[in-house]
Each structure stands twice: as structure tokens, then as C-alpha cells.
Amino acid sequence: MKNDRLWNRDFIAVCISSFFLFMTFYSLAVTLPVYVKDTLQGSTQQIGLVMTYFIIAAVIFRPLAGKWIDELNRRKVIFISLALFMICSFVYVGINSLSALFVLRFLHGVGFGIATTATGAVVIDIIPDQRKGEGIGYFSLFMSLAMVIGPFVGLTIMTHYSIYVLFVVCIVFAVLSFVIGMSARIPERAPREKAKQSWHWKSLIEPKSIPISLSGSVLAFSYGALTTFISIYARELGIEQAASYFFVVFAAMIVLSRPFTGKLFDRMGEHILVYPGIILFTIGMLGLSQSHTTFIFLLMGALIGLGYGALLPSFQTIAIKAAPSHRRGLATATYFVFFDSGYGIGSYVLGIIAEKTNYHTMYFVAGIVVACTTLLYYGLHHRKMRTVAKKVYS
Template sequence: MRTTTSKNRGTILTNTEQKLWNRNFVAVCFSSFFLFMTFYILAVTLPIYVMDTLQGGKQQIGLVTTVFIIAAVIFRPLAGKWLDDFDKKKIIIVSLVIFMLCSAAYTLVHSLSALLLLRFIHGIGFGMASTATGAVAVDLVPDERKGEGIGYFSLFMSLAMVIGPTVGLTVMDHFSSGVMFILCLVFALIACFLGVSLNIPKKSGMPKTPSAKGWKSLIEPGAVPIALAGSILAFSYGAITTFISVYAKDMGIGPMASYFFMVFAAMIVISRPFTGKMFDRKGPNVLVYPGILLFTAGMILLSLAHTSSVFLAAGAVIGLGFGALLPSFQTIAVQSSPGHRRGAATGTYFTLFDSGYGLGSYMLGILAARTNYHTMYFIAALVVACTAILYYSLHHRKTSKNSQGVTTA
């Protein structure tokens, strides 16, 4: 029997109920979780390893992060194209194997030059694997539950962002860097095993379309507008992950940095079930504008913080805003693109997001060095506010005109 739909009150009813939490969706969510766990553990512990073991300086610490991000940004659009053109299962397995092998190689590195080479190759594996898991997750989510499904998928990344640094720093405090590298290998192995176990369904009834040529084969044009807005958001977000621990230490409340991320994640976890369903029922605008307002207000509050209570309150407000914005933007990127280009759309979105993140970390760091962290976070708040203008100009106004044109017709 054919699936019947009803658009009363914006809901879609189907004769055949499509489950969100099936075995494959759970597997890809946890594969992504352990992938990002490894990423965040290394992000916070490698600076310590470079300084204490390899006797490197601040410039070398920056290079260890920079080469990784550069490799990821280069290979994200390539991975997006490969996902659309070839077998997704093979792409996800190859990328996770590269990531796993690189995770195993850290125990063999004993010089800075070797570490930089490894970080570049590891960045290739991460860029491919994170794009592949995201694209596969999008395919596994029923069309009428895209906002909810992508919201839950990104929740696993958010949890890794909080748990990873805590686990990494705890292991480094009580054990050696070798134990930390072995732990990363174990997590990478789990991510790879879960990726191999995936049963990715073939899309039936998908019209055969000619492959895009030139730059359009790597970048999905439909995803670019919202990806640009996402890059501005990521520009300021980079100041949180990169400098929050230094900022807390500068204020004399260093131990509160880990609690900041716990509060940040708690707000995302609490709000995610509601925000995803709201996106599917009422559209993105009802989440995006309040999300930008909350993110901006939280960053301003963070710039004014001098006590632990204000510092943690800022983390809660930022978590509510960011938790509404990140999955909403990613869902818009997918929905604004043709169905057969979801891999390219995912790669395009995260390519620009990562670029904004890396650029923001670098430029806001220069600003902090010339002024102070309070000023830096206030400027970052103003940048977040500009996201509203960009979102309205590049997406909201365009979709409003299209809907009016359909109504008139």
C-alpha cells in the first residue's frame, strides 16, 4: 500500500511507521561519539604532550592543531562527493580505518616533525569519517523527522565534547601519555567496529542524475548560504573551546572550566528532544532567532563574568542557544539540497563551519593578546549577533519569497 500523507497542522502521517531509533541509527550515533571522543581527548592533551615530552613551544602547539584542521577542511568536500558517487559503506569503512591506524601511530611518534605529519594524515581520516557518519545518519533518519534525528545525532557529538576533555586530562594527570594514546586507540577501534557493522539501505526510486562538474562536484550550492551563516557562528564558538580554560584560570577560577562544559552540555541534552520536534513541526525560524539571541546574551554574560556563578550561568545560556542552532543549520543545509547530494551538502556545511572555527580561534586569540579575554568575548558576542542578519538575508528572506510565490501561484 502506498504511503499516505496529511499536512494538517504541519504533521505528516504514514501508513508504515518509520522508526528513528533503529539499530543502524544507534550504531552511527555511537560511532560518531567515539570518533569525536578521540578527537577531543587529543585536542586537550597534545598541547601538554608537545610541551612536556617533545619540548615544543606555543607556536608548535598551534601547528599541531592547525595542520589537523587544514587536512580535515580539504578532505570534507572530497568525502562529500565520494559519498554521493560511490558506495557509502566503503567510504565510511575506509575513513574510519585511516582514523584508527593514525590513532595507533601516536605511540610510535618521538619527534615534532613526525607528529605534524601524523596529525595531517589523522585530519584526513577525521574529515572523511565525520562527514561520512553525518551523511549516513541523515540518510537513516525518516524525512518527516529530519530535525529531530539530526538533533539527536549532533547530541552525541556534544556529549563527546564534554566527556572527552575530562577523560583526557584525568588520564594525563594520573597516568602517562602512552596510556592516553592507547585509550584513544580503543575508542577509534570501537568507532571503526560500529561503522563496519552498519547496514546502509540503498535509496530506491532515486532518479539517476548526471554528476556535477567542476567545483559543484565538491561544493553543494544549495548548502552554501546556511553554511556561511554557520561559519560565522563557528567563528565565535572557537573562542569557547579554545580559550575558556585559560580565561577561567585568568580569573582565578580555573577548576570551573570543566564545570562550564558540563553545564553547557547539560543544557543541550535537556533541550534537544524539544528543539528537534519543534523544528519539524514549526520550521527553523522559531528556533534560529531565539537561539542567536541566547548565544549572544550568553557570550555577553561571559565577557562580564568575574565570579563562578556568572561564569557557569553564561555556559548554561550559551548551551541553550548553541544547542538550538547547530542541528538546525545542519538540517537546513540538507533540506536545501537535492536528495542525491546529501553527502556533498554535509561536507559543504562542515567545511565552512570548520573554516570559521579555525579562523575564529586564530583571530580572536590575537585580539585577546592585544586586549583581554573580556573584550574578546564581547566582540565574539557581536559577531554572533551578525549571524541573524546573515541568516535572514541568505535563507529566511529567500524561503519566504518562495513560499509566497507558491501561494500566489
């Protein structure tokens, strides 16, 4: 009888490694904009570029990572990616110019893109088949925890100490991610010789995962406005201290909802989570654009957290389930290529909108974009499922 235990040693190790990986990412994501503006004297557009260079690198290397994790020695792929991510974390301490920071962000993005794709693909094989929705939900919960603790730690250290103290803390996070990640027993697959020789685009991207990944990219476009600009937006509103608590409330809602969202997905399907999730996310972003007080600012963070917490694992699970089992690594890579692309483009484009208008307008535009996810999801996924169901039962 197949073992259906979810919380085993390897699942926990990969989850904790991913947690510290994202702790580094989110701690830097919300603090580097302040560092670029105040210390390096960068513009709003250059603030967006600090995130965009990182994401471009992740997008370029995710498809390759998906191919490598399906065909090569998985342990070596994870070792190299986590090691690169860790080494880059050490270099931030010596950065003193925008050009050097851009180069470092690109290299750091390479390690991040490969590592997150690899760990995301490996954990899928560790999770029992009948508990995929629940398992991926809990795996992404660790990312959500990093989403709250990372920004809080980053902004708190920036307020009371300095960015250089934060860089040292991020080094510790990266080292922990490497050590714990390498302690997991990683399931191996036999090399696939034909796949190794193929460099057709389908050897880098999983076509069946593209429709839902497009929906994810639109969602990520608006999400980029949160991590990249929320700290500066809070400062403009005169509630700078609320910025760190925004992510506390945001992720608390994800944590509170996660135990039942994964089970709902497995038992009742994705639609029951996706449509309410989009509505909550949209209302939260539109409300955020009109915020002037700490209460409304944090309340919108709670609504966005509930929406995002329902959408992210649902879209990722749909992308993975759409692919054959031997292409789950590519499915994971495909989803995050589109997600990261939307995130990077959103950080840059919304930064331009903020520079030309203001942050209120930028968040309003981001909310309208989230609402468009409904049309994409229905047109590319839901309607297709209804058509398949009709053929089956007719």
C-alpha cells in the first residue's frame, strides 16, 4: 500500500529550505528600494529595475532548470543553485554603485530561479499523489510565512540598524537554506536520453501548463506593486511603520486560510477558490489605492492576503496537474516563468506609472489588471474544462 504520509523528513527539509530562500528574497525586495533611493540616489524607474533584472534572470533560467531537474542529477542541480544563491548573498555587503547592484541582482536571480524551480519540482514527487493540492498548499505556506517575516525583519532592521546589518542577516538565511536543502533525500529519476538531445521549445516549456500560467502572470503583474513599492507608498502616506505590519496582516490571512484551502481544492475543485480569490484581491488593490489611514491600509492587506492565498497554490497545482508526471519539473518551471515575467514587467511598468502620476493611481491600475484575471481564467481554463466535461458525459 502506497505511503500517504505528507509530513516526512524530506518534505519538511525542502519546505524549510524554501522558507529561508524566500526569507532572503522578501527581506531584500522591500528594503532595496529604500536603499536605492536613499543611499544610491536612484530614481523610481531604477528602483523597478533592481527587481526587474533579478526577475529577468529567473525567467531565463527557469525553463533550463525545469529541463535539468527532469533529466540530470537532481541533487547536483539543487546544490549548484543553492550555492550560487548563497554566494551572491555574501556580495551585497561590498556593493556601492547601481551598476554593480544590477549585475549582482541578475546573478542572484539566476540562483533563485533555478533553486525555486528545482525545490518546487522535487517537493511534488515527495508529496503523495492523493494529497497534491494539500501538500502544495502547505509547501507554499512556508513561502507565505517568509512573505510576512521577511519584510518585517527587513524593514525593522532598516529602521533600527542599517542595510548592512540586514545584508549579514540575509547571508545567514541563505546559508541555512543551503545546509537544510542539502540534508533532504531527493528522489531521482533515470536520465531520459532522447530528452537530453532535444532542444525544441517543448523541451523547455510544458505547453499544457501555459493557459493557467498566463492567468498567473497577470496576477503577478499587480503583485509586483506590493513587494516593490509598498514601503515607499507607506512613507508617502505618513504611515511608514505600517509597511512592515502590512505584510504581517497579508501573510497572516494566508496562514489562517491555508489549512482548508488545499483540502477544498482536492475535494471541490479549483473554481471555488479562484473566483472568490480574484474578487478579494481586486477589492484589496482598489481599496489600497484609496488608503489614507493605517486601518484601511492594513485592512486592504488582509483582503489581498486572503485572495492571493487562494490563488497562488491553486494556479500552481492546476499547472502541475495539467502535465504528464515525467514533466512536472517543466510544468513548475513554465508556471514560474510566466509568473516571474508578469512580476518583473509589473514592477517596471507600474514604477513608470507611479513616476508619471502617483502611487494611488498605480495601485488603482494594478487592481483593474487583477480583475482581468477573471476573463483569462474563464477563457483559457474554466471554459475548456466545461467543454471536456460535456464530451465525457455526452
